[in-house]
Every structure is written in C-alpha cells, then in structure tokens.
Amino acid sequence: MEFDLIITNGVLVTASGTVDPPNSDIAVKDGKIALIGSGLVGFASERTTIVDAEGAHVTPGGVDTHVHISQGAGGITMDGFDTGTRSAICGGTTTVVCFAAQERWNESVLEVVDEYHAKCASQGGSYSDYGFHLILTNPSPSVLDEQLPILRHEGGISSVKLYMSYDNRQLTDAQIMSVLQRTRALGMTTMIHAENWDMIKFIIKQLEERKLTDPYFHAVSRPPLVENEAAYRAIAIAELMDTPILLVHISTRSSRDHVRAAQTRMLPIHAETCPQYLYLLSDVLKKPDFEGAKYVCSPPVRDDKDDIDALWEGIANGTFTTLSSDHCPSCWDHPQGKKLGLDQDTKIAKFSAIPNGLPGVETRFPLGYQGVSDGKITVEKFVEVASTNPAKLYGLESKGVLAPGYDADIVIWYPKGSSKHSISNSSLHHKIDYTPYEGFALDNWPRYTFLRGKLVWAKDKGGLLGEQGYGKFIKRSGNQLRQPRDKWVNEWRPVV
Structure with missing residues (x-):
C-alpha cells in the first residue's frame, strides 16, 4: 500500500x-x-x-459539540461559518457541531435546517467538518411526529437542544417530557440548558429596581441555586422518561453532584462543562469601563474557586462526558454587540441587555490540554472529554x-x-475583538x-493552511454511550 x-x-x-x-x-x-x-x-x-x-x-483532532455560529446573541457581530470554523481549525478542533435554531414561529424544522445549510454555503463553506444540533422552541405534534424522524434518518441530525430559560426559547416541563418521549424512540440525544427562568427574572427585577445594573450583577442574578434546581429537575424528568440527556455548561459543584448521583444510580445522564468555568471567576465582571461585559455568559462564571476545583474533579472522575466551548460570541466594541448593554448617552450599564456568550472555539482545546500540564487530569482523560466522548455521544462515528x-x-x-504560548486576541482567528483569556x-x-x-x-x-470549503457536513448516527436503563414498554413509554 x-x-x-x-x-x-x-x-x-x-x-x-x-x-x-x-x-x-x-x-x-x-x-x-x-x-x-x-x-x-x-x-x-x-x-x-x-x-x-x-x-x-x-x-485525535478536537471535537467541539457546543458551538454557536451565525446564530444567537450579537447578530451581525457574531462569527459565521467562515471565521468560526477557521478559528476552530487554528486551535486544533477539526469537527464542530453547531446549532440550527427553531424560532417560536417556525412550523417546519426541516426548513430551519435547510436555512442553516444555505447559510454555510453562502458564507463560502466551512474550514472544519461540521454537523448540526436542532434547537427546539415550538415542539408541535407535526415537528415531533413527522419532521424529527426525517431529520434523524435522512438529515443525519441525531440531537436536539432544549431551554428551561429565556422567554423566546423556554419550554415547559410538560413540553420537555413530550420531546424526550420522541427522542427516546428515535435514539436521539437531548441537550438541556438548565436554569430556573422564573427565579432569574424575579432577581433581575429586584436588582433593576435598586439600580444595580453593572455587568457584575449578571452573576448576582443567576446564583448557583438557579442552575442547581433546574439541573435536578431536568434529571428528574429524564428519569421519569428514562431518556438520555446531556446537561450543558455545568458550572457548580452542586449541579455536578446531582449528575454524579444520577449516574451512580445508572441513569443515562451526561454533562458538559466549559473552559470559562474552569479558569474564570466572577470578579472579571467587575472590570472598569464596561469591560466586565466581555465576560457575560449564562450560566455566569462563579464566585468560588471551590466550584472550579469541583469541575476539574468531575472531569477527572468521569462525571463530565464532554468539554465544550459554548462558543457564542459577540464583539465588545460594537453598538450591536456587548455594548447593547451600555446606554451611549448616559453611559449607564444594563446587564440584562448585554448579549450572552463568550468566544472560545479556538482556545478550548489548548485550555483543556493545560489541565494535563497542571496535573489536574491525565492526557487520556483530556482526549476522552475533548475528542472521543463528544464523537461517541453525538454519533460522529469516524x-x-x-x-x-x-x-x-x-x-x-x-x-x-x-x-x-501566551493567548492574545491578536493571534486568534475569530471575528471577535477580544478573548476572555487574554494573557x-x-x-x-x-x-x-x-x-x-x-x-x-x-x-x-x-x-x-486549510482551505475554506474543505470541511464537510457529517451525517451522524445515534448515541454510542450510556443508553436508557429499561427496554420495557407501557402505556406511555415507547419502544427503544
């Protein structure tokens, strides 16, 4: 040969x-x-x-399965397929799975996915290989019973993402159960953003009434309990449905412990964390001249180093299935980017108007490897959470x-x-005008x-050296990791 x-x-x-x-x-x-x-x-x-x-x-090349491209907060200030996948390649990530987002008014998720394919093509294609998750915000009977099977079996999409927060994305518990019932039957993985939205809105109202609106109060509005309650509730719903879920961007010790306890009981619960929760604390949100806005993400980076230690422990002991970037960036110095949260006349900040999300698709893989250099995890564990497990969980068979x-x-x-090596935004390859890991x-x-x-x-x-357009869309099979515990059928649980 x-x-x-x-x-x-x-x-x-x-x-x-x-x-x-x-x-x-x-x-x-x-x-x-x-x-x-x-x-x-x-x-x-x-x-x-x-x-x-x-x-x-x-x-192996990095596999980042939580990447927002041409979608989400920041609009025109965000990375597209051109700059986002270029940035991935330059940080050692060879495959990304990003999101095709259904809005409330979208009746056809098939059209939504077609639109995202068209976005990629219109922007010149991808540098890295890529796939799509489907964000579901309107899980109608037509979507669940007719369209999801087409996406699963013909479109090569084997995962959906659900939100327990945000007015324009939040699903009720009953809607989540309906989705899980369908994804269980189809062998799809369901990702869940777990934060208690009613708690968050209540706290935001209290803070704004007291004129506590600087970027740091974004973290105050989302205390650990907000995530911990929703994570526990999501696990309870998944247990009821006996359906695999992945809790995205876990940021606290308590949420980690909920996941660990569920796994100990052999439930098909997965979790991811992200570099921002492994390296940053909330004091960065206090930076002057509105620079704290650069670090606004949800869940927020936490106050306590104990949470950071707990997350590294969770990677080391296998609680976390994946290490993802949650690359969801907006430019900082742009009126439609992070500065949406700063009144240009009065210079008064409003944290609730700051677009959520951080850039990180290029730095995720090296920051994960730094955990090896620092003795927090083995190099085998690094490969497991940053490459192998993401590929297995989301059906990237090759x-x-x-x-x-x-x-x-x-x-x-x-x-x-x-x-x-020193991280500097000037040496990175995304569209964004800052990195939270500068220096x-x-x-x-x-x-x-x-x-x-x-x-x-x-x-x-x-x-x-790579060429835009060399990356190709990867059709994915089902979850190859922890499966539903029970195979039996009753009046409301479908056959697996």
Whole structure:
C-alpha cells in the first residue's frame, strides 16, 4: 500500500492509554488512518509525506459539540461559518457541531435546517467538518411526529437542544417530557440548558429596581441555586422518561453532584462543562469601563474557586462526558454587540441587555490540554472529554479516535517543555475583538493539525493552511454511550 502521510516518533494518545515510539507510527491513506505500528516509515514512497512528531503527544483532532455560529446573541457581530470554523481549525478542533435554531414561529424544522445549510454555503463553506444540533422552541405534534424522524434518518441530525430559560426559547416541563418521549424512540440525544427562568427574572427585577445594573450583577442574578434546581429537575424528568440527556455548561459543584448521583444510580445522564468555568471567576465582571461585559455568559462564571476545583474533579472522575466551548460570541466594541448593554448617552450599564456568550472555539482545546500540564487530569482523560466522548455521544462515528478506519483528524503538539504560548486576541482567528483569556500562559498549543489527512494548520510554518470549503457536513448516527436503563414498554413509554 502506498501511503499519503506517515507520522512517526510521537506518543499516541487515546482515551484508554498511550502508545510510545517505536510502535506509534501512523500511516494515512485517502483521508483515513490505515495502519498504526512500528517501522512504517520504511514503507514510504516518494509521494509520502513524513512528519516527525519529535516525541510529542499525538492526539485525535478536537471535537467541539457546543458551538454557536451565525446564530444567537450579537447578530451581525457574531462569527459565521467562515471565521468560526477557521478559528476552530487554528486551535486544533477539526469537527464542530453547531446549532440550527427553531424560532417560536417556525412550523417546519426541516426548513430551519435547510436555512442553516444555505447559510454555510453562502458564507463560502466551512474550514472544519461540521454537523448540526436542532434547537427546539415550538415542539408541535407535526415537528415531533413527522419532521424529527426525517431529520434523524435522512438529515443525519441525531440531537436536539432544549431551554428551561429565556422567554423566546423556554419550554415547559410538560413540553420537555413530550420531546424526550420522541427522542427516546428515535435514539436521539437531548441537550438541556438548565436554569430556573422564573427565579432569574424575579432577581433581575429586584436588582433593576435598586439600580444595580453593572455587568457584575449578571452573576448576582443567576446564583448557583438557579442552575442547581433546574439541573435536578431536568434529571428528574429524564428519569421519569428514562431518556438520555446531556446537561450543558455545568458550572457548580452542586449541579455536578446531582449528575454524579444520577449516574451512580445508572441513569443515562451526561454533562458538559466549559473552559470559562474552569479558569474564570466572577470578579472579571467587575472590570472598569464596561469591560466586565466581555465576560457575560449564562450560566455566569462563579464566585468560588471551590466550584472550579469541583469541575476539574468531575472531569477527572468521569462525571463530565464532554468539554465544550459554548462558543457564542459577540464583539465588545460594537453598538450591536456587548455594548447593547451600555446606554451611549448616559453611559449607564444594563446587564440584562448585554448579549450572552463568550468566544472560545479556538482556545478550548489548548485550555483543556493545560489541565494535563497542571496535573489536574491525565492526557487520556483530556482526549476522552475533548475528542472521543463528544464523537461517541453525538454519533460522529469516524471521529475522535486514533485507530485504523477512522478519519485522519490528527493533532501533533509540541514536545514537553519545548515552548511556551501566551493567548492574545491578536493571534486568534475569530471575528471577535477580544478573548476572555487574554494573557493566559499555556505550556502548549497544537503544532500541526490534519483534517482527513490534509495539513490544515502548521503553527510555525504558515499558520492556517486549510482551505475554506474543505470541511464537510457529517451525517451522524445515534448515541454510542450510556443508553436508557429499561427496554420495557407501557402505556406511555415507547419502544427503544
């Protein structure tokens, strides 16, 4: 066999272990990993590209399954498929799953998904491979009974996202149960944004009456109890329906503990957390000159370092299934971006008007790897939550693993101790005019990134080498991780 690419002298990392040289050569043919073994360089031909990893870690490409592109807060100030997926590639993420959002008035989710495909095409396509989740805000009988099966079996969409908060997205508990009943039958994964919206609105009203409206009070309006109650309630609903769910962007110890307790009882409960909750505390919201608005996201970054420690522990002990970015950015210095929350005449801030969300698709993978350098998690656990588990949970069958037959989505890091990196917005590749991690010192960054065997990023040799449009839409199968506990049927639970 004539190989297109051979990577040699690297330490291969999988979720289950590492493979050291000389048994760790990777041979790639036609975009797929063909062989892993020793001495494969000896089978190189004149057309084979050979890359020496110089003893560094070699991991699967990152899989980020919580990315908002051309959707959500900030409108025109937000990343599109062009800048968002470019940013992903430059941070070692080779596959993103973003959102096609149904609005209240949308009767056809099939049309919604078609619109998002058209958005990607009109913007020139994607740098990374990509898929879609469906955000459901109007789960009518037609949507649940007629349209979801088409998306699942023909459209390659195997996940939906539901909100327990926001007036324009919130579903009632009864609506959530109806959705879970359908997604259980279809083998789809349901993501849930768990915050108690009535609590939040009540607190916001109290704060605004007292003129406590600076960005920091965004965090005050969403205390940990708001998330903890909704997370517990979502788990209870999922238990009633015996349906897999993933609780997105968990930010507190108590919510983590709810998830852990449910998993201990063998319930099909998954959870994700994000780098902002692993590295930031709410004092950043107090930055002067309205710069605290740069850090407004929901749930908010927390006050207590104990929550940060608990989240790292949750990754280490397997409570968290995925590490995602929740990339949902708006530009800061723009009247339609974060400064929507600042009256331009009076300069009075109103935190409730600040678009939610942070940029992070490019920094997620390196910040996760920094947890390895800091001794908080193993490199195997990093690969598990940042690549392998996201691919398995969301049915990306060819992604997230270094093994023959899988896509050759591969990241080569720098050898340990050979370089230092500082995060600066000037060196990032998104559209956004800031990063919440400005000045963060990292021990590593992806040195080379391959997408389906093609070199798309070489940090020291030209940077971004990938071409827009090379990324392709990936049709996904069902959840390959924790499944419903019971297979039986009664009057209201459908057959799995």
